[in-house]
Amino acid sequence: MTWDDPVPETDQRLVAAAADGEERAVEAALRPKDLGEFVGQERVREQLDLVLKAARQRGGTADHVLLSGAPGLGKTTLSMIIAAEMGAPIRITSGPAIQHAGDLAAILSSLTEGEVLFLDEIHRMSRPAEEMLYMAMEDFRVDVIVGKGPGATAIPLELPPFTLVGATTRAGLLPPPLRDRFGFTGHMEFYAPAELERVVRRSADLLDVVIDTDGAAEIAGRSRGTPRIANRLLRRVRDYAQVKADGVVTREIAAQALDVYEVDLRGLDRLDRAVLDALLRLFGGGPVGLSTLAVAVGEERETVEEVAEPFLVREGLLARTPRGRIATPAAWAHLGLVPPQQPNPPGQQGLFGQ
């Protein structure tokens, strides 16, 4: 497996959606092995089930599959399930690991018939490799260029039929010719709390952790719609339950543990709350410019914009407007603060129609 990309420093948070190599090794034990075990994503599961069943009935190779969605929602897991359901081996690589077309040619030419090639972060592949992939996907053929300059020749190389599973967090960044070569695209959504609760209970079972329904619900509610985060929080809660209590995870124990790790009821961590707190207390809820907000919390502009804000926006706690960042009424409520009363100019509504 090649997941060579370092996780950015700022992403090494308990609530980070990305994982480093070490965590991926721990995660391997928790991966569902077939579609039946895979929690949630009903639509994608049903559609994929049809694609795979039909391919099996025809005795052929499944169409190429594109999975799009945020990190930690189960794209790698689904690719392994696709291989398992097709009874095929799987090869795993990622866009950034394929710098040259030659790297891709080497991988493609060593595939066996029906093999699944999982290409994570497919949007980060180099241009020449991408162009080679077009032909490989469509015609199961690549042209290997031998030599340089005017004497260079293209030697056609036949490939066995294979299934490409591409994963991307940014489907919009894929060039249309690449997108169009996938027979099926699955859009992965964030998970509902009840689904995450099932993920937590399943993982607890596998890790031999005793947990009650409320304990699982408490962890699920703080997991930002993401199974990877749910599993990570479960591991930290397990430590707490073992060291500070009798090992059993109840709602109270889960809440105490996650309070220690500063992950609040909605899954906000220290950084998220610092941004909201500054926006509300220092700037009256905004609008305030990103740079000013970043200085106020002692972080880089990029950290606030790329690490904290996406989740705050998704949660409906912060809005990005042309005039700057503004807090929503939900943000005031979440931090238990009361918004200042601002008289609206005659005939004009306030920002939130208040």
Ligand SMILES: Nc1ncnc2c1ncn2[C@@H]1O[C@H](COP(=O)(O)OP(=O)(O)OP(=O)(O)O)[C@@H](O)[C@H]1O
């Ligand atoms: N639907 C699910 N049911 C149960 N566990 C899940 C589900 N989806 C993901 N997980 C668990 O969450 C963890 C992360 O999943 P996975 O590595 O597949 O995510 P990903 O979308 O590929 O992430 P990335 O984009 O960072 O590669 C794994 O331990 C996996 O077992």
